[in-house]
Amino acid sequence: MTSQRSHGRTTPCPVVILPTYNERANLAALIPRILADPRFHILVVDDNSPDGTADLVRELASDYPGRLHLISRPTKLGLGTAYLTGFRWALDRDYDLICEMDADFSHDPETLPRLVEASRHADLVLGSRYVPGGGTVNWSPLRRFISRGGSTYARLILGLPYRDLTGGFKCFRRRVLESLDLDSIQSSGYAFQIELTYRAHLAGFRIIEVPIRFEERRAGQSKMSMQIVAEALVRVWQMRLSGASPLLAPGRSTLTSPPSRSR
Numbered sequence: 001m002t003s004q005r006s007h008g009r010t011t012p013c014p015v016v017i018l019p020t021y022n023e024r025a026n027l028a029a030l031i032p033r034i035l036a037d038p039r040f041h042i043l044v045v046d047d048n049s050p051d052g053t054a055d056l057v058r059e060l061a062s063d064y065p066g067r068l069h070l071i072s073r074p075t076k077l078g079l080g081t082a083y084l085t086g087f088r089w090a091l092d093r094d095y096d097l098i099c100e101m102d103a104d105f106s107h108d109p110e111t112l113p114r115l116v117e118a119s120r121h122a123d124l125v126l127g128s129r130y131v132p133g134g135g136t137v138n139w140s141p142l143r144r145f146i147s148r149g150g151s152t153y154a155r156l157i158l159g160l161p162y163r164d165l166t167g168g169f170k171c172f173r174r175r176v177l178e179s180l181d182l183d184s185i186q187s188s189g190y191a192f193q194i195e196l197t198y199r200a201h202l203a204g205f206r207i208i209e210v211p212i213r214f215e216e217r218r219a220g221q222s223k224m225s226m227q228i229v230a231e232a233l234v235r236v237w238q239m240r241l242s243g244a245s246p247l248l249a250p251g252r253s254t255l256t257s258p259p260s261r262s263r
Contacts (some may be wrong), residue, residue: 014040020103027044032105046073098171
C-alpha cells in the first residue's frame with residue numbers, strides 16, 4: 001500500500017488521478033512536474049491509448065518507486081468511469097487526499113499545492129476559473145460561452161452557490177468519496193463534475209473554491225464534444241428532479257458530524 005495507516009488513521013498523502021487517452025506527449029513532461037514535489041503520488045487511468053501512453057507510464061514508474069501507478073483498461077470507457085475507477089483504487093489504499101486534474105497541462109501542476117493547502121479548511125476544494133483571480137487562456141469565445149454558460153445553467157437549476165461547476169481540477173478528502181454512493185453515478189464529462197459537487201453539497205460537506213488559470217491543451221486533441229454538452233444539459237434536470245437525496249453510500253444514512261458549507 002502506498003499510503004499507510006498510522007494507529008488506525010490515514011496519512012495526508014495526496015494522490016493525483018489522471019485519466020488518459022492518447023496523452024503520451026503531455027505525460028512525458030507532466031509526470032516529472034507533479035512528482036517534483038515529494039508529497040505527491042500519481043495514478044494514471046489509461047483507456048488503451050494507441051499512442052503508447054501506458055507504456056510511457058511503465059517506463060517512468062521505475063524512476064518513482066511507489067509513487068507512480070497505472071491502471072490500464074482494455075478499451076475507451078470514458079472520463080467519468082476513469083475517475084470512479086481511480087477513486088476506488090485510492091480509497092482502497094488509504095489515501096486521505098484525492099485530487100483530480102486533466103493530463104494535458106490545461107491545469108497547472110504548480111497549483112496542486114494550493115488545492116492541497118486549501119483542503120485543510122474544506123472537504124472538497126474546487127479549482128475555479130470563475131472566481132476573482134481565476135480565468136482561461138487561449139480559449140475561443142465559443143468555448144468560454146459553453147463553459148461559463150454551463151456552470152451558470154447548473155447553478156441556477158440546482159441552487160448551488162459555486163461559480164465553477166464544470167471544472168475537473170479538484171481535491172477531495174476521502175470522507176467525501178467514502179460517503180457518496182459512487183456506484184450510482186452515471187454521468188460523464190461536464191455532468192460528472194457537476195454531479196460530484198452537487199452530491200457533496202447535499203450531503204453537507206464544506207466546499208470552497210480556489211482561483212486557477214485554465215490553459216488550452218499543449219498537445220493532442222481535445223476530448224470536448226457536443227455530446228458531452230448535451231449530456232450535461234439533460235443530466236442537470238435529472239439531478240434536480242430526483243429530489244434532495246445526496247445518495248449516500250450503503251450503510252451511511254447521515255454524516256457523523258455534518259460540516260458547515262462555505263462558498
